[in-house]
Amino acid sequence: MTKPKTIVVKIGSALLANQDLLTPRYGFLQRLMEDIAHLRSQDWNVIVCSSGSVALGLRIIGETPQSAGVSDKQAAAACGMPLLLNAYKQVGHEFGFDIAQVLLTLGDFEDHRRFLNTRNTVHRLLSSGIMPIVNENDTITTEEIRVGDNDRLAAKVAQMVGASDFIILTGVDGLYDRNPDDPEAKFVPEVHDVNDYMDATKGKSTLGTGGMETKLQAANMAQEAGVTTWIAQGEADRPLSRVLEGTGRATKFFPNPEPMSGWDSWITNRLQMAGSLVVSETVATELAEVNRPIRRVDVISADGDFTRGDVLHIYDSNGVERARGLSDFTSEELRVMINNPETEAEQLLGYRTKGEIIRHNNLVMLDTRHVLWDAPSSMSEG
Known part of the structure; x- marks a missing residue:
């Protein structure tokens, strides 16, 4: 049948x-x-x-x-x-x-x-x-x-x-x-x-x-x-x-x-943007070529009020969307880590973590077949 x-x-x-x-x-x-x-x-x-x-x-x-x-x-x-x-x-x-x-x-x-x-x-x-x-x-x-x-x-x-x-x-x-x-x-x-x-x-x-x-x-x-x-x-x-x-x-x-x-498909096909990250051109290119996570040192800035498990849109420094992935941290935790780069993440957050913002298996690179989203206007403010 x-x-x-x-x-x-x-x-x-x-x-x-x-x-x-x-x-x-x-x-x-x-x-x-x-x-x-x-x-x-x-x-x-x-x-x-x-x-x-x-x-x-x-x-x-x-x-x-x-x-x-x-x-x-x-x-x-x-x-x-x-x-x-x-x-x-x-x-x-x-x-x-x-x-x-x-x-x-x-x-x-x-x-x-x-x-x-x-x-x-x-x-x-x-x-x-x-x-x-x-x-x-x-x-x-x-x-x-x-x-x-x-x-x-x-x-x-x-x-x-x-x-x-x-x-x-x-x-x-x-x-x-x-x-x-x-x-x-x-x-x-x-x-x-x-x-x-x-x-x-x-x-x-x-x-x-x-x-x-x-x-x-x-x-x-x-x-x-x-x-x-x-x-x-x-x-x-x-x-x-x-x-x-x-x-x-x-x-x-x-x-x-x-x-x-x-x-x-669930990660990439979003209905609204929970939050976004900016990484350098070098990091964006590396993500496309190497199966690796996004780490705290990769993030230039973050936008939005999001929680752990939300999908973030990843932009390069030119404002072009390059990937989408599942966040392991809240927006508040991420900003604390970004603003204190010399301090261990465990000391800042109070629990053990590798500081991987998005794990490699939760990160999907976008290609020309996707309709890309414009970067939030507030991202230019850092």
């Missing part, structure tokens, strides 16, 4: 909610769930990462996408989530399958233990024939602790479950080399390196929190985990099957032929 393949589907708010009435678009849901039922009959596991709870709740609390602040959106999510799940439940029931809700926050992805616990829950649901619907828990998250967009959240889910395919359904039929409203815009059918198109991705939808830029970031994260990614038009009939069968127009992002291990 062959093992079912898994597909993760991300659906944007504009597809799920009527932009004027802020009510569920049942016609779209009917087409989507019918197609999902078809895929399930073909031995596909399907996971849906759904936006829409905030949009559907705005009308209930008397707000609009333009007027709503953070607390308004949290309240709207609390009101809209039952409407969203009820819509999925009703339509799913017509096609004979059950759904389950999985609410996540940033910490569920950034903390490795919680990451594994979430993965186990999703796999358990799939083994029972239940379709997980994953949402960010917008009712409790603030800007500091939220993922920020469901595109990258869905990419992390695809990485987490080892999906074969990741489809982002949106209002356009794929990626263009510039704003698709431009009459000279050209459709891009295939992408190997998303960095070639990042400059053409500014702007976002009215109801959603992410535009094409976040979709390319999400595609890059999925590529590195060995997942084939697609951006496709959600309004089409059989929006998922037509992509997988190659009969519909969509942009295909090819997976890296040498995907990272699950551990390395």
